[in-house]
Amino acid sequence: MNEQTDSEAPATQAARGGWAADFVTRPSAPPLYQTTAFDLEDLGQLDDVVSGKSQGYIYTRDGNPNREAFASDVARLEGAEAGVACSSGMGALTATLMALLKSGDHLVAARVLYGRTGQLLNHLQNSFGVRVTFVDANQPDEFAAAVTPGTKLAIVESVSNPLLEVADLPAIAAAVGGVPLLVDSTFATPCLLRPIDHGATLVWHSASKYLNGHGDVMLGVIVGPSASIRRIKGLSSLYGVNSNPYECWMASRGLRTLPLRIERVSASAQILAEFLASQPQVGRVYYPGLPAHPTRRQAERLLTRGCGGMLSFELNGGRPAVDAFFRELAETIPFSPTLADARTTLSYPAGTSHKFMTAAERAACGIRDGLVRLSVGLEDAGDLQRELSAGLACL
Numbered sequence: 001m002n003e004q005t006d007s008e009a010p011a012t013q014a015a016r017g018g019w020a021a022d023f024v025t026r027p028s029a030p031p032l033y034q035t036t037a038f039d040l041e042d043l044g045q046l047d048d049v050v051s052g053k054s055q056g057y058i059y060t061r062d063g064n065p066n067r068e069a070f071a072s073d074v075a076r077l078e079g080a081e082a083g084v085a086c087s088s089g090m091g092a093l094t095a096t097l098m099a100l101l102k103s104g105d106h107l108v109a110a111r112v113l114y115g116r117t118g119q120l121l122n123h124l125q126n127s128f129g130v131r132v133t134f135v136d137a138n139q140p141d142e143f144a145a146a147v148t149p150g151t152k153l154a155i156v157e158s159v160s161n162p163l164l165e166v167a168d169l170p171a172i173a174a175a176v177g178g179v180p181l182l183v184d185s186t187f188a189t190p191c192l193l194r195p196i197d198h199g200a201t202l203v204w205h206s207a208s209k210y211l212n213g214h215g216d217v218m219l220g221v222i223v224g225p226s227a228s229i230r231r232i233k234g235l236s237s238l239y240g241v242n243s244n245p246y247e248c249w250m251a252s253r254g255l256r257t258l259p260l261r262i263e264r265v266s267a268s269a270q271i272l273a274e275f276l277a278s279q280p281q282v283g284r285v286y287y288p289g290l291p292a293h294p295t296r297r298q299a300e301r302l303l304t305r306g307c308g309g310m311l312s313f314e315l316n317g318g319r320p321a322v323d324a325f326f327r328e329l330a331e332t333i334p335f336s337p338t339l340a341d342a343r344t345t346l347s348y349p350a351g352t353s354h355k356f357m358t359a360a361e362r363a364a365c366g367i368r369d370g371l372v373r374l375s376v377g378l379e380d381a382g383d384l385q386r387e388l389s390a391g392l393a394c395l
């Protein structure tokens with residue numbers, strides 16, 4: 001803190017303002033370090049922080065206490081050695097791919113992925129000469145067959161978007177052998193599944209979703225072995241896909257209630273999935289907690305604490321029925337192209353997360369024109385059932 005005297009000109013007083021005497025009592029909530037850089041005592045301190053000999057921060061693009069707090073909390077929840085937070089889920093994926101791959105390398109990825117993930121892999125392939133083989137995530141043998149000596153990474157979602165297929169992680173990890181397995185666990189969260197316990201190397205989250213959980217943050221995080229995370233963090237700094245302190249501070253606040261929120265949305269989604277499956281306007285319902293779900297067996301083995309808050313269902317009337325349903329529910333369960341808000345929201349995979357695919361590619365992934373995705377929030381389940389029922393009644 002700068003000593004201020006009345007002899008300083010207003011410009012000097014103003015420019016050096018904003019400081020109270022340093023904390024003499026500890027704040028009971030984590031402070032927000034909304035700062036671009038950190039003041040250093042001298043060149044010795046700079047050298048010590050750069051070399052890691054002493055703890056500290058220099059420049060927020062490279063490191064910040066709020067970023068460290070959030071990333072290390074997620075790492076602990078996932079049972080990982082370390083973590084790094086990035087500007088968004090896609091930012092975290094970018095930093096990871098830049099850190100682990102170079103042109104000519106090969107990666108194996110599940111065919112059904114978050115739309116932008118698939119698009120990014122295609123871009124790497126077309127513009128940077130990374131070779132990508134897409135395989136059926138439900139056929140671990142296909143992963144084994146696709147691995148070559150040049151394979152540097154395998155990518156899969158623990159619970160897939162939007163059909164909620166639960167990956168057989170132990171079988172996939174065994175199939176790829178020594179190749180690092182990156183798992184997008186955005187839908188499962190560490191409350192339902194810890195992929196590292198089942199053979200994954202790195203776990204990736206869009207923290208914009210459940211980890212923050214209040215629909216007001218863009219943030220990504222990746223956790224795994226310290227050596228990999230150090231490289232990913234370095235590349236996130238170099239490519240400028242670092243997180244900012246405010247988003248991390250917000251997400252740390254969200255993280256405190258993650259277990260409670262996941263317990264609640266899992267219970268409500270189970271009720272709503274069973275309700276929807278009994279409705280005449282509804283075709284298939286995709287929820288791993290239903291006996292008819294194609295990956296029910298994996299869910300029973302891996303999702304022992306509940307199946308989460310995401311479910312999808314087909315409206316028999318196709319796209320026109322979806323349009324009418326969304327209009328009817330606009331005031332109660334809004335169409336909002338995100339998920340994992342505190343509120344329940346609806347989305348349309350064919351027109352949002354998967355609009356970058358051709359209709360034929362979508363059909364191959366089972367994403368039909370009547371498919372609606374529901375992100376179950378924290379409201380009373382009875383109210384939600386009544387509202388969905390009213391929406392269906394108008395079809």
Ligand SMILES: *Cc1c(COP(=O)(O)O)cnc(C)c1O
Nearest residue numbers: 088089090114161186206208219
């Ligand atoms: C949203 C999402 C992403 C991308 O994360 P952003 O924070 O939006 O960049 C990746 N995977 C899944 C499953 C997602 O839902």
